[in-house]
Amino acid sequence: MRLSRIIGARSGGATAQAVSRLREAERRRSLRSSRGREEIARAAAGLRGHFEVDALVRAVRARGGRASRATVYRTLPLLVEAGILEPAVASRRKGQYETAVGRSHHDHLVCAHCHEVVEFSFEAFEILQREVAARHGFELIGHLHELVGICRDCRQETLPHGDD
Amino acid sequence: MRLSRIIGARSGGATAQAVSRLREAERRRSLRSSRGREEIARAAAGLRGHFEVDALVRAVRARGGRASRATVYRTLPLLVEAGILEPAVASRRKGQYETAVGRSHHDHLVCAHCHEVVEFSFEAFEILQREVAARHGFELIGHLHELVGICRDCRQETLPHGDD
DNA sequence: CTAAGTGCAAAAAGTTTGCACTTGG
DNA sequence: CCAAGTGCAAACTTTTTGCACTTAG
Numbered sequence: 145m146r147l148s149r150i151i152g153a154r155s156g157g158a159t160a161q162a163v164s165r166l167r168e169a170e171r172r173r174s175l176r177s178s179r180g181r182e183e184i185a186r187a188a189a190g191l192r193g194h195f196e197v198d199a200l201v202r203a204v205r206a207r208g209g210r211a212s213r214a215t216v217y218r219t220l221p222l223l224v225e226a227g228i229l230e231p232a233v234a235s236r237r238k239g240q241y242e243t244a245v246g247r248s249h250h251d252h253l254v255c256a257h258c259h260e261v262v263e264f265s266f267e268a269f270e271i272l273q274r275e276v277a278a279r280h281g282f283e284l285i286g287h288l289h290e291l292v293g294i295c296r297d298c299r300q301e302t303l304p305h306g307d308d
Numbered sequence: 309m310r311l312s313r314i315i316g317a318r319s320g321g322a323t324a325q326a327v328s329r330l331r332e333a334e335r336r337r338s339l340r341s342s343r344g345r346e347e348i349a350r351a352a353a354g355l356r357g358h359f360e361v362d363a364l365v366r367a368v369r370a371r372g373g374r375a376s377r378a379t380v381y382r383t384l385p386l387l388v389e390a391g392i393l394e395p396a397v398a399s400r401r402k403g404q405y406e407t408a409v410g411r412s413h414h415d416h417l418v419c420a421h422c423h424e425v426v427e428f429s430f431e432a433f434e435i436l437q438r439e440v441a442a443r444h445g446f447e448l449i450g451h452l453h454e455l456v457g458i459c460r461d462c463r464q465e466t467l468p469h470g471d472d
Numbered sequence: 473c474t475a476a477g478t479g480c481a482a483a484a485a486g487t488t489t490g491c492a493c494t495t496g497g
Numbered sequence: 498c499c500a501a502g503t504g505c506a507a508a509c510t511t512t513t514t515g516c517a518c519t520t521a522g
Binding site: 221224225230253255256257262264266268269272273276277280281282283284285286287288289290291292293294295296299 | 337385388389394417419420421426428430432433436437440441444445446447448449450451452453454455456457458459460463
């Protein structure tokens, strides 16, 4: 048993989990288990925060891997399906992802005005989500949950009658 | 309250509401209220389902408006901020939106394998969302909530041998 | 009048694809 | 061995921008 898992480290545990999820997804789709995809999955598991595709490509290379941008793009859907990555901050429409293994899940609250992003997590959402998925016969892999609003600062700053 | 609202019509009510929300957002940002933006807001309020930017451009023209693609792109963030549109089915990464006025809200359940999209709505989510937003001092405008999973058909089709 | 708004077309970003070369099973 | 996987670069699609013209306030 991995101690790193218990203490919540994002070291070997997350990577091992990512690889195992990848294998599972590959089996599901009857795909070969290739060196490239594994490199990408490992690199993805090691990233934190929000990142775009190019950053993932660079991460693979930084680990000595050799993934091309094309291969990463071709692999992304599988990583999402495998539950290794999930799309993040979609309202930026920029192809951003975040790692779904080795860290507790959180959602986003985004200011439509200044684009500040606040992370939050709320157990109740997760429970309801599982319920909805089950009700429709889906096996839940992940989710994208983003609340769009106007933050306190922007409301005050932009209302003519508000103070400054 | 408006009868049109009660019977869920997407007639004049939604358009009027869209224009009023637009005015409010323009005031907030100290922008002029232009003919173009209003045309776009009206057209947006009239669309239903998921649509991409180009469809909105065409919708404006179909109503006799004259918005260019550039203007629509420049206006989109304001429409989202105004609560007239919200991003939809982000995992497709394609710039899809849907109207946020004049219809009851729903979220999406997407199959990561076959990309089938099931709509669902669950009052409990809305309540919790408002609570989270308030807790962080945000005025909630809208949200993007997408559950990613594997639908029943895809699980059966790809798992000749169930295991876990 | 003058700064914001707009259209057009060109440019930039982001993503997909054809093809020839590898590689896993 | 041979179909799946990969890299590269070209093709595509989507979004942003510069500039000259128009319009709201």
